[in-house]
Amino acid sequence: xxxxxxxxxxxxxxxxxxxxxxxxxxxxxxxxxxxxxxxxxxxxxxxxxxxxxxxxxxxxxxxxxxxxxxxxxxxxxxxxxxxxxxxxxxxxxxxxxxxxxxxxxxxxxxxxxxxxxxxxxxxxxxxxxxxxxxxxxxxxxxxxxxxxxxxxxxxxxxxxxxxxxxxxxxxxxxxxxxxxxxxxxxxxxxxxxxxxxxxxxxxxxxxxxxxxxxxxxxxxxxxxxxxxxxxxxxxxxxxxxxxxxxxxxxxxxxxxxxxxxxxxxxxxxxxxxxxxxxxxxxxxxxxxxxxxxxxxxxxxxxxxxxxxxxxxxxxxxxxxxxxxxxxxxxxxxxxxxxxxxxxxxxxxxxxxxxxxxxxxxxxxxxxxxxxxxxxxxxxxxxxxxxxxxxxxxxxxxxxxxxxxxxxxxxxxxxxxxxxxxxxxxxxxxxxxxxxxxxxxxxxxxxxxxxxxxxxxxxxxxxxxxxxxxxxxxxxxxxxxxxxxxxxxxxxxxxxxxxxxxxxxxxxxxxxxxxxxxxxxxxxxxxxxxxxxxxxxxxxxxxxxxxxxxxxxxxxxxxxxxxxxxxxxxxxxxxxxxxxxxxxxxxxxxxxxxxxxxxxxxxxxxxxxxxxxxxxxxxxxxxxxxxxxxxxx
Amino acid sequence: xxxxxxxxxxxxxxxxxxxxxxxxxxxxxxxxxxxxxxxxxxxxxxxxxxxxxxxxxxxxxxxxxxxxxxxxxxxxxxxxxxxxxxxxxxxxxxxxxxxxxxxxxxxxxxxxxxxxxxxxxxxxxxxxxxxxxxxxxxxxxxxxxxxxxxxxxxxxxxxxxxxxxxxxxxxxxxxxxxxxxxxxxxxxxxxxxxxxxxxxxxxxxxxxxxxxxxx
Numbered sequence: 001x002x003x004x005x006x007x008x009x010x011x012x013x014x015x016x017x018x019x020x021x022x023x024x025x026x027x028x029x030x031x032x033x034x035x036x037x038x039x040x041x042x043x044x045x046x047x048x049x050x051x052x053x054x055x056x057x058x059x060x061x062x063x064x065x066x067x068x069x070x071x072x073x074x075x076x077x078x079x080x081x082x083x084x085x086x087x088x089x090x091x092x093x094x095x096x097x098x099x100x101x102x103x104x105x106x107x108x109x110x111x112x113x114x115x116x117x118x119x120x121x122x123x124x125x126x127x128x129x130x131x132x133x134x135x136x137x138x139x140x141x142x143x144x145x146x147x148x149x150x151x152x153x154x155x156x157x158x159x160x161x162x163x164x165x166x167x168x169x170x171x172x173x174x175x176x177x178x179x180x181x182x183x184x185x186x187x188x189x190x191x192x193x194x195x196x197x198x199x200x201x202x203x204x205x206x207x208x209x210x211x212x213x214x215x216x217x218x219x220x221x222x223x224x225x226x227x228x229x230x231x232x233x234x235x236x237x238x239x240x241x242x243x244x245x246x247x248x249x250x251x252x253x254x255x256x257x258x259x260x261x262x263x264x265x266x267x268x269x270x271x272x273x274x275x276x277x278x279x280x281x282x283x284x285x286x287x288x289x290x291x292x293x294x295x296x297x298x299x300x301x302x303x304x305x306x307x308x309x310x311x312x313x314x315x316x317x318x319x320x321x322x323x324x325x326x327x328x329x330x331x332x333x334x335x336x337x338x339x340x341x342x343x344x345x346x347x348x349x350x351x352x353x354x355x356x357x358x359x360x361x362x363x364x365x366x367x368x369x370x371x372x373x374x375x376x377x378x379x380x381x382x383x384x385x386x387x388x389x390x391x392x393x394x395x396x397x398x399x400x401x402x403x404x405x406x407x408x409x410x411x412x413x414x415x416x417x418x419x420x421x422x423x424x425x426x427x428x429x430x431x432x433x434x435x436x437x438x439x440x441x442x443x444x445x446x447x448x449x450x451x452x453x454x455x456x457x458x459x460x461x462x463x464x465x466x467x468x469x470x471x472x473x474x475x476x477x478x479x480x481x482x483x484x485x486x487x488x489x490x491x492x493x494x495x496x497x498x499x500x501x502x503x504x505x506x507x508x509x510x511x512x513x514x515x516x517x518x519x520x521x522x523x524x525x526x527x528x529x530x531x532x533x534x535x536x537x538x539x540x541x542x543x544x545x546x547x548x549x550x551x552x553x554x555x556x557x558x559x560x561x562x563x564x565x566x567x568x569x570x571x572x573x574x575x576x577x578x579x580x581x582x583x584x585x586x587x588x589x590x591x592x593x594x595x596x597x598x599x600x601x602x603x604x605x606x607x608x609x610x611x612x613x614x615x616x617x618x619x620x621x622x623x624x625x626x627x628x629x630x631x632x
Numbered sequence: 633x634x635x636x637x638x639x640x641x642x643x644x645x646x647x648x649x650x651x652x653x654x655x656x657x658x659x660x661x662x663x664x665x666x667x668x669x670x671x672x673x674x675x676x677x678x679x680x681x682x683x684x685x686x687x688x689x690x691x692x693x694x695x696x697x698x699x700x701x702x703x704x705x706x707x708x709x710x711x712x713x714x715x716x717x718x719x720x721x722x723x724x725x726x727x728x729x730x731x732x733x734x735x736x737x738x739x740x741x742x743x744x745x746x747x748x749x750x751x752x753x754x755x756x757x758x759x760x761x762x763x764x765x766x767x768x769x770x771x772x773x774x775x776x777x778x779x780x781x782x783x784x785x786x787x788x789x790x791x792x793x794x795x796x797x798x799x800x801x802x803x804x805x806x807x808x809x810x811x812x813x814x815x816x817x818x819x820x821x822x823x824x825x826x827x828x829x830x831x832x833x834x835x836x837x838x839x840x841x842x843x844x845x846x847x
Binding site: 018023030484 | 686687689690693694708709711712713714715725728742745746749750757758760761764765781782785786788789790791792793794795796797801805808809813826830835836838839840842843845
C-alpha cells in the first residue's frame with residue numbers, strides 16, 4: 001500500500017463512524033495506542049552531510065531501512081544522530097522519496113552505484129516514478145548487456161565443459177563455428193560448396209560452343225553433362241550430410257525442422273533427389289526442369305554465414321505491412337491508369353493496348369519510370385494520360401518509399417521500446433499486484449495471527465514464551481488499518497476471504513459433511529476447514545479444532561476466515577470442544593443463521609493442550625504457520 | 633513542390649491558437665488554496681494547535697494545491713480497501729465532507745468534519761452520520777437512500793467474502809435498519825428518530841467512541 005496515504009488513515013478511520021449505525025454487530029476494540037512520543041526531528045548524518053526530517057516522514061515506509069528499527073544500528077550516541085557512511089548525493093534522492101513518495105533516478109549517477117544505494121536502504125527500484133523509470137531501466141539494461149558481453153567474450157575462450165554430450169558439442173559447433181577448429185573447417189567447407197554449387201548452376205546455362213552434329217550452340221551443362229552431374233552430386237551429398245548432422249544434433253528436432261533455415265536446406269536438395277527418382281519421361285522432365293530452379297535457393301544457405309542477410313530478411317518481415325500498403329496503392333493506381341489508357345487508346349488502329357491487362361504492363365513500366373518503349377500511346381488523349389501516369393508514378397512510388405524507410409526505422413525502434421515497456425509493465429504490475437494483494441492478504445494474515453493476539457493481550461498480561469504466536473511487531477499503521485477493515489467486516493457481517501476460499505465455499509454449499517464423532521452437537525458448515533491459529537494460552541481455552549480438508553490442502557486457505565466463524569457461534573456450537581471457552585468477545589445474540597460451527601473432520605494428531613481439548617492444538621500452530629505460508 | 637510546402641505551413645498556422653488554449657487551461661488549474669489562520673481554526677474546531685499542525689502537514693503533503701477534488705479523494709480512500717470498490721462510498725463521504733458543495737474539500741472542511749467525528753459530542757456525530765446517509769439532503773432518509781449507502785458499504789467488501797453475498801442480503805440489512813430506526817413506520821427516518829434510536833442502542837453508542845484516539 002502506498003504509504004504516502006498513511007497520513008490519511010486517521011481520516012479514513014474517523015469516517016468509519018459512518019458505518020456504525022448500519023452495523024448489526026458490535027465493533028472490535030481499537031488497537032492499543034502505541035504512543036511513540038512527540039513527533040520530532042531526526043538527524044541523519046550521511047558522510048558528513050546532515051539531513052533533517054520529521055520522524056513521521058521516515059516512518060511512512062516501514063519496510064525500508066530508515067523506516068524500521070534497522071536504523072537503530074546506525075545510531076551514534078555521542079552526537080545523537082544516525083550516521084551512514086554512504087554517498088550523500090544519492091541519499092538526497094532517497095530522502096526525497098520519503099518526503100514526496102516518488103523516487104527519482106538522477107541521470108548523471110552511475111547506475112550500479114545507485115542500485116547499491118537502493119539495496120542498502122532497502123528500497124525496491126520498481127517504485128521509481130514513471131518520469132524516471134524508463135531511463136533507469138534503459139541504463140540498467142545497457143549495463144547488464146555490457147557486463148554480459150564481457151562475460152560472453154570471456155566464456156567463449158574458456159574450455160568446453162567436459163561433461164557436454166557429443167550431441168550438445170556438435171550442436172554447439174554448428175551454431176558457433178568459432179568454438180573449435182573442426183567447426184571452423186566445417187563452416188568453410190560448406191560455404192565453399194554452396195558457392196561452387198551456385199556457380200555450377202550459373203555456368204551450366206552458358207553457351208559453350210557448337211556441338212558436332214547440331215546447328216545451334218549448346219550450353220556447358222549439356223556439353224559437360226557428366227562433370228556437372230558429378231559436381232552436383234557431390235554438393236548435394238555434402239548438403240544432405242550437413243542437414244542430417246544438424247538434425248541429429250538439434251536439441252529440439254521439431255523446432256529445428258520448423259525453422260526457416262532447415263526448410264531452405266530441404267528445398268535446396270530436393271530437386272536432385274526428385275530428379276533421381278523420376279524417369280526419363282519426356283512429359284515429366286519438363287516439370288523436372290522447373291524444379292531445377294529451386295536449386296537457386298542454395299544461395300540462401302549463405303544466410304547462415306552472413307549476419308547481414310539475416311538482418312535483411314528480418315527487416316523485410318517486420319516491414320511487411322508497409323510494403324503491403326505500397327503494393328496495394330500501386331495496384332490501385334495501375335488498375336486505374338491501365339483502364340484509362342485502354343479506353344483512351346481504343347480508338348487508334350494497331351494499338352498495342354489490346355486489353356486492360358495488356359495495359360498493365362505499360363502502366364507499370366511507365367510508373368516506375370522504366371519506359372521500355374515497347375508500348376506507346378498514339379492518340380492525344382492517350383499521350384495526355386500517359387504523361388499523367390508517369391508523373392503520378394514518380395509520386396506514388398517515390399513518396400511512400402522514404403516514408404516506409406523512416407516508418408520502418410521509427411516502428412522498429414518504437415516496437416523495441418514498446419516491447420520493453422510492456423515487459424517492464426507486466427513485471428511492474430505483477431509486483432504492484434503482489435504488493436496490493438499482499439496488502440489485502442496482509443489483512444487476512446493479520447486476522448489469523450495478529451488480531452487474536454491483540455485481543456488476548458488485552459485480557460491477559462503475558463503470553464507463554466514457547467507458545468506465543470509469532471506476532472511480529474506490526475507498525476501502528478498496519479494495526480490501525482487492520483482494525484478499520486475489521487470494523488467493515490463487522491458492519492456488513494461478512495468477512496474478507498481470498499479467492500480460493502470463496503470458490504471453495506461456493507462449490508461446497510450443497511455438500512453437507514457429516515460431523516465427526518465428538519461434535520455430534522455441531523451443525524457443520526459446508527466446507528472443511530483446516531485449522532488456523534490456536535491460542536494456547538492456559539487461561540483461555542479457545543481451541544480451534546484442527547481439521548483436514550478432504551482432498552488435500554485445498555481448503556487450507558480458508559484459515560483466513562475461520563477465526564471469525566469460531567468466535568461468533570459460541571452460543572450454539574461445538575459444545576464439547578470448547579467446553580472451557582470463556583471468550584469475552586461480546587456476542588450478539590441475533591446471529592445470522594448462516595454462521596454455524598465449522599468443524600468437519602478432526603485430525604487425529606495427538607492432543608497436546610493441557611486443557612484436554614479434543615483437537616490437536618500443538619501442531620496447530622506449526623500447521624497454521626505452514627498453512628499460512630502455503631495460502632499466502 | 634512549393635505549393636505542397638505552402639499548404640503544409642498554412643495548416644500549422646491554424647493549429648496554434650488551440651494549443652495556446654490548452655496551455656492556458658493548464659496554468660489555471662494550478663491554483664493554490666490557503667486555509668485560514670491557525671488560531672481561527674483552533675477556535676472553530678476542537679483540535680489543539682499541535683494536532684492541527686500534524687493534520688495540515690499530512691493534508692498538504694497529499695494535496696499540495698490545498699484542496700482535494702473528488703477523483704483524488706476516491707483514489708486515496710480506495711487505497712485503504714484493496715479488496716473491493718470503495719468509490720461509491722467515497723463519493724458519499726466526499727459530499728458529506730464538502731460542506732460548501734463546491735466540488736473540492738479544503739482544509740477547513742476537512743478539519744471541521746474531523747473535529748466533529750473525533751472530538752464532537754455524540755449528538756453531533758449522529759447528526760453528521762445522518763447527513764451522510766441523507767444523500768439528497770431533504771431531511772429524511774428514505775429506503776432508497778439507505779439501500780444506496782448499504783450497497784456502497786458492501787461494495788467495499790469486494791467479491792470474495794465469507795459467506796458469499798446473496799441477492800437479498802442488502803435488502804435484509806436495510807430492512808433491519810429501518811425496523812430499528814423508523815419509529816413511526818412512515819417509511820422514512822428523520823433526524824430525531826435516528827438520534828433517538830441510536831441512543832437506545834448500546835452497541836452504536838459504544839462504537840461511536842471507538843475512534844477517539846485516532847489523532
